[in-house]
Amino acid sequence: MDLESCLLIPRKGTPFAAEIAARNAIRKAMEQGMQRANVMIKGAGVGGDAALRAILRSGIVLGFIREVTHMPHNGCSPGPVPEVWVA
Numbered sequence: 001m002d003l004e005s006c007l008l009i010p011r012k013g014t015p016f017a018a019e020i021a022a023r024n025a026i027r028k029a030m031e032q033g034m035q036r037a038n039v040m041i042k043g044a045g046v047g048g049d050a051a052l053r054a055i056l057r058s059g060i061v062l063g064f065i066r067e068v069t070h071m072p073h074n075g076c077s078p079g080p081v082p083e084v085w086v087a
Contacts, residue, residue: 015050022051026058038063042070 029037037060041048052065 013045013047015046018047018051019054022054023058026055026060030058030060034060036061036063039065040068041065042068044069 026037037055039052039055039062041052055062
């Protein structure tokens, strides 16, 4: 796949766009001689799954696959409760 066809892909959070981005990253890494990689996936969604499938199909050796999505400790504090006046 040449670079010109990648420029036509809109920047959306779709699995197809994630797969193309992963393929381009792997191709550039392998051109520089990289043979092993560690994968860290951030965020929930189908984009991470599609990117991981593209990496696995590329033939590069994976050291580890880690999920690094942030988890809230206690969440945001609730807002103020509105006062209700009864006449």
